[in-house]
Amino acid sequence: MIISRLLARKRIAAGIRPSFKAAWLPVAADIIIIAILLAMLWQPALTFIYVMEFSLPLTILVLMVLIYAPLQIVIIVSTIWAVRSRWEEKDTA
Numbered sequence: 001m002i003i004s005r006l007l008a009r010k011r012i013a014a015g016i017r018p019s020f021k022a023a024w025l026p027v028a029a030d031i032i033i034i035a036i037l038l039a040m041l042w043q044p045a046l047t048f049i050y051v052m053e054f055s056l057p058l059t060i061l062v063l064m065v066l067i068y069a070p071l072q073i074v075i076i077v078s079t080i081w082a083v084r085s086r087w088e089e090k091d092t093a
Helices: 002-014 020-052 056-086
Strands: none
Touching: 002 020, 002 056, 020 056
């Protein structure tokens, strides 16, 4: 989200339309970065869940909020910026 957004904003401001690879490699980098961060958060989250003795529905909710939601947010926002950087306006006139 960070890398793809920064690069896309610079490219849009400069009027540069990147290639498919140039637009989507930052998205892949963002996904890898968030996956590594969430992998580091996985064990502490499980330890917290075990110590607190959460029920199954609460465990699912906590893991969705801590792991699934941030990953989906990063993927969606990064994808939006990749598409924006490659967008071409069609002349309607």
